Amino acid sequence: MSKQRTPDGPPPPPVVQRLRLRYAKRGRLRFTSHRDFARAFERALRRAGIPMGYSAGFSPHPKISWVNATPTGVASEAEYVEIGLAVRCEPDDVRRALDDSLPPGLDVLECVEAPAGGPSIADLVDASSWEIRLPGVEPALLEKALAAFVAAEEVPVERRTKDGVRRFDARAPLVTSSVSSEPGPDGPCAILRCVVRHVTPAVRTDDILSGLCSVEPELAPPAPPEARRLAQGHLDDAGRLADPLGVDRALSS
Amino acid sequence: MESVFPQLERLLPRVQKPIQYVGGELNSVIKDWDSSEVRWALMYPDAYEVGLPNQGVMILYEVLNEVAGVLAERTYSVWPDLAALMRQNGVPQFTVDGHRPVVAFDLLGVSFSTELGYTNLLEALDLAGIPVTAAERTEAHPVVIAGGHAAFNPEPIADFVDAAVLGDGEQAVLEITEVVRAWKREGSPGGRSELLLRLAGVPGVYVPSLYDVEYLPDGRIKRVVPVSPRVPFRVQKRTVMDLDEWPYPKAPLVPLAETVHERMSVEIFRGCTRGCRFCQAGMITRPVRERSITGIGEMVERGLAATGYEEVGLLSLSSADHSEIGDIARGLATRYAGTQTSLSLPSTRVDAFNVTLAQELSRNGRRSGLTFAPEGGSERLRRVINKTVSKDDLIRTVTTAYAAGWRQVKLYFMCGLPTETDDDVVEIADLAKAVIKAGREATGQKDIRCTVSIGGFVPKPHTPFQWAAQADHETTDRRLKLLRDALGRDKAIGYRYHDGKPGIVEGLLSRGDRRIGAVIRQAWVDGARFDGWSEHFSYDRWMAAAEQAGIDVDWYTTRERGEHEVLPWDHLDSGLEKEWLWSDWQEALSEQTLDDCRDIPCFDCGVCPGMNTEIQVGPTGQTLLPLSVTR
Numbered sequence: 001m002s003k004q005r006t007p008d009g010p011p012p013p014p015v016v017q018r019l020r021l022r023y024a025k026r027g028r029l030r031f032t033s034h035r036d037f038a039r040a041f042e043r044a045l046r047r048a049g050i051p052m053g054y055s056a057g058f059s060p061h062p063k064i065s066w067v068n069a070t071p072t073g074v075a076s077e078a079e080y081v082e083i084g085l086a087v088r089c090e091p092d093d094v095r096r097a098l099d100d101s102l103p104p105g106l107d108v109l110e111c112v113e114a115p116a117g118g119p120s121i122a123d124l125v126d127a128s129s130w131e132i133r134l135p136g137v138e139p140a141l142l143e144k145a146l147a148a149f150v151a152a153e154e155v156p157v158e159r160r161t162k163d164g165v166r167r168f169d170a171r172a173p174l175v176t177s178s179v180s181s182e183p184g185p186d187g188p189c190a191i192l193r194c195v196v197r198h199v200t201p202a203v204r205t206d207d208i209l210s211g212l213c214s215v216e217p218e219l220a221p222p223a224p225p226e227a228r229r230l231a232q233g234h235l236d237d238a239g240r241l242a243d244p245l246g247v248d249r250a251l252s253s
Numbered sequence: 254m255e256s257v258f259p260q261l262e263r264l265l266p267r268v269q270k271p272i273q274y275v276g277g278e279l280n281s282v283i284k285d286w287d288s289s290e291v292r293w294a295l296m297y298p299d300a301y302e303v304g305l306p307n308q309g310v311m312i313l314y315e316v317l318n319e320v321a322g323v324l325a326e327r328t329y330s331v332w333p334d335l336a337a338l339m340r341q342n343g344v345p346q347f348t349v350d351g352h353r354p355v356v357a358f359d360l361l362g363v364s365f366s367t368e369l370g371y372t373n374l375l376e377a378l379d380l381a382g383i384p385v386t387a388a389e390r391t392e393a394h395p396v397v398i399a400g401g402h403a404a405f406n407p408e409p410i411a412d413f414v415d416a417a418v419l420g421d422g423e424q425a426v427l428e429i430t431e432v433v434r435a436w437k438r439e440g441s442p443g444g445r446s447e448l449l450l451r452l453a454g455v456p457g458v459y460v461p462s463l464y465d466v467e468y469l470p471d472g473r474i475k476r477v478v479p480v481s482p483r484v485p486f487r488v489q490k491r492t493v494m495d496l497d498e499w500p501y502p503k504a505p506l507v508p509l510a511e512t513v514h515e516r517m518s519v520e521i522f523r524g525c526t527r528g529c530r531f532c533q534a535g536m537i538t539r540p541v542r543e544r545s546i547t548g549i550g551e552m553v554e555r556g557l558a559a560t561g562y563e564e565v566g567l568l569s570l571s572s573a574d575h576s577e578i579g580d581i582a583r584g585l586a587t588r589y590a591g592t593q594t595s596l597s598l599p600s601t602r603v604d605a606f607n608v609t610l611a612q613e614l615s616r617n618g619r620r621s622g623l624t625f626a627p628e629g630g631s632e633r634l635r636r637v638i639n640k641t642v643s644k645d646d647l648i649r650t651v652t653t654a655y656a657a658g659w660r661q662v663k664l665y666f667m668c669g670l671p672t673e674t675d676d677d678v679v680e681i682a683d684l685a686k687a688v689i690k691a692g693r694e695a696t697g698q699k700d701i702r703c704t705v706s707i708g709g710f711v712p713k714p715h716t717p718f719q720w721a722a723q724a725d726h727e728t729t730d731r732r733l734k735l736l737r738d739a740l741g742r743d744k745a746i747g748y749r750y751h752d753g754k755p756g757i758v759e760g761l762l763s764r765g766d767r768r769i770g771a772v773i774r775q776a777w778v779d780g781a782r783f784d785g786w787s788e789h790f791s792y793d794r795w796m797a798a799a800e801q802a803g804i805d806v807d808w809y810t811t812r813e814r815g816e817h818e819v820l821p822w823d824h825l826d827s828g829l830e831k832e833w834l835w836s837d838w839q840e841a842l843s844e845q846t847l848d849d850c851r852d853i854p855c856f857d858c859g860v861c862p863g864m865n866t867e868i869q870v871g872p873t874g875q876t877l878l879p880l881s882v883t884r
Contacts, residue, residue: 031271036509043507043561060593073266103277224266
């Protein structure tokens with residue numbers, strides 16, 4: 001068969017350090033899709049001169065592993081990514097350099113070194129905490145809807161995916177929830193905070209919302225809801241989320 | 254001027270790819286509105302993913318924003334899903350930088366690479382709340398200026414634009430800016446009509462409303478005359494000399510959204526004197542002006558640092574023709590060895606040197622397919638179009654590529670060229686088969702591929718083929734089918750083609766006169782948008798619009814013009830002598846070829862003396878020093 005062309009020169013240097021980063025997607029840049037962000041992140045790494053580890057071959061890819069990206073249009077304070085470096089760096093220098101390289105609104109908040117041989121980030125997160133702001137919705141109405149939602153055995157919802165319409169239960173993954181409110185320019189703004197387990201298919205904030213609307217037909221938000229991921233982590237028995245970088249941070253300090 | 258983003262933001266969760274409307278690109282600039290005296294909105298009339306990488310808009314954006322007291326923002330065509338929501342909710346066409354309403358700017362500059370963007374101009378004007386008809390605009394509306402290659406015949410959009418700029422825009426936009434600045438400082442004397450008169454005094458600026466077109470009883474143009482003694486009989490194109498003085502874009506825009514060119518581009522020269530007779534770009538951008546090897550090296554280095562791109566494209570109309578391309582390729586490949594930076598050369602020249610270059614550029618990284626453009630299927634036809642490459646040359650070149658390790662070669666052709674017969678097109682199949690056969694012999698392997706890509710030829714203004722009869726779409730489609738049959742079932746040969754109908758509409762728009770404006774308007778009213786996209790284009794809609802406007806499409810497309818017919822663009826001076834174009838057209842018909850004037854003495858196209866310009870080519874004798882690239 002064909003003789004394989006191989007790149008001239010030595011293979012890429014091995015990864016000597018793994019760093020875990022928490023970043024935020026805020027404001028208008030919440031409309032960045034995950035693919036868009038991934039591309040922008042790779043370019044930011046190059047601009048910042050981070051000594052990335054690369055895969056071998058003619059199409060070398062930087063060593064980057066992603067977990068659980070939020071959907072396009074949903075803001076987040078807690079996205080995680082792990083990168084493999086070919087030269088050891090001070091984690092906070094990497095954080096600062098990357099944050100400076102990314103536009104305001106895509107903000108790198110934390111960077112810690114991952115221990116060799118430890119669990120992957122994906123193993124450290126199994127639930128997220130969300131905030132869903134509903135401008136123009138009376139908090140009492142949202143509370144009524146939430147009570148009906150929580151009381152239900154099952155809240156079937158539908159979502160259009162590229163493989164057609166999927167139907168699944170939005171109730172079971174909901175762990176904790178509460179309603180608060182804030183005055184807004186067009187009347188009150190009801191705020192739902194909830195912790196939702198990561199399941200397959202993923203139950204997203206728009207699924208929770210469509211579930212709420214289905215159990216309480218009066219609930220019809222007049223303006224687009226604003227959803228934001230507040231945290232991700234491992235769910236403990238008390239319904240709290242353990243910080244996925246907590247252990248690494250403790251180890252490195 | 255307030256941002257419309259809060260209103261827009263409510264619509265974004267409901268549209269496809271909202272990130273394209275958000276702005277925030279790396280290296281974008283938002284200047285203070287109130288302290289700016291002259292404000293430009295720059296538009297590329299296609300989707301963001303196509304428009305953002307456009308070099309012309311990027312260059313002017315940066316050139317203008319560097320000037321104190323001048324602000325430039327960008328706007329692109331919005332997809333129909335957002336356009337519908339914007340109309341429902343009263344959100345106007347906006348810029349992606351400051352999300353300011355386009356109507357609030359002093360100038361709206363629109364860059365047309367293709368005539369198929371005309372309906373998108375009308376849609377954007379309407380969404381902006383700017384009257385589509387230029388004559389209905391007041392001081393409350395921006396001055397709408399067309400630029401780009403299609404602006405060399407802006408007559409079909411004469412009703413919709415206030416002005417057009419012919420040729421290179423870098424200096425012209427600065428002069429236009431100063432005219433507007435002075436007029437505003439004086440308190441806008443004489444209103445919009447005085448401003449247009451003043452703009453018509455800027456070299457390269459054409460104001461269609463200041464010219465009257467008279468017609469003969471048979472429909473041909475009798476003459477085009479200025480209506481004011483203050484405007485010139487002919488408008489001369491602009492030419493930027495010494496590209497090293499214009500190293501733009503210095504900091505290319507890097508979008509968050511995915512676009513059609515995920516790389517940084519550096520223009521290594523402007524103009525082309527190969528003399529391919531079908532090529533409007535090569536004719537209207539003369540003479541050749543090279544950027545120096547060191548100028549290129551600086552742009553690449555600075556651009557990469559400013560963007561983080563991993564690929565650099567060395568752009569021009571025929572990049573292998575740069576007088577120092579060998580040193581450039583070698584120097585850049587050496588400089589970026591081991592940095593994951595790849596280099597590419599959009600190559601269309603058919604010779605072995607091109608393969609060597611591609612090999613040099615790809616020595617650090619992956620190899621995409623190689624592309625060659627013989628354009629015509631037979632040697633006879635290639636003489637007609639002045640693309641003088643023999644069958645042996647082509648086979649030799651492609652064999653070299655296969656032998657050097659390429660597995661995939663793409664060949665570009667056109668269908669419907671002047672004097673073309675069925676046999677000329679069918680001969681493409683013989684060529685493709687010969688390529689595969691020679692490639693297998695050279696490599697001793699079966700797994701090589703050749704893709705034949707073919708589209709319909711559209712005669713363009715300011716070329717020797719401007720008089721030619723365009724092939725009707727039935728002929729084009731029939732020949733494309735004959736070729737498909739002749740290519741047979743060999744899996745080693747791929748076949749890509751564009752059918753003939755869109756080419757007829759493009760032909761109508763590119764060689765049309767002012768009477769075609771009614772067709773464009775009607776097509777837009779009937780829903781024409783994004784005509785360059787097959788899923789949005791409707792031939793029937795355009796033909797119905799032409800019928801309603803009383804336009805005979807054949808008269809504009811498949812009719813051959815005579816030597817003495819006044820062409821709609823004759824008063825727009827690309828520098829090419831009409832007599833020279835005509836004699837080149839006659840030589841085409843008698844299958845005579847013409848050499849490149851970089852290699853032989855001047856062949857009198859007229860550009861250099863007429864425009865007071867000259868060919869600027871190397872070699873400079875300088876080399877690229879390796880930089881200490883940290884990475």
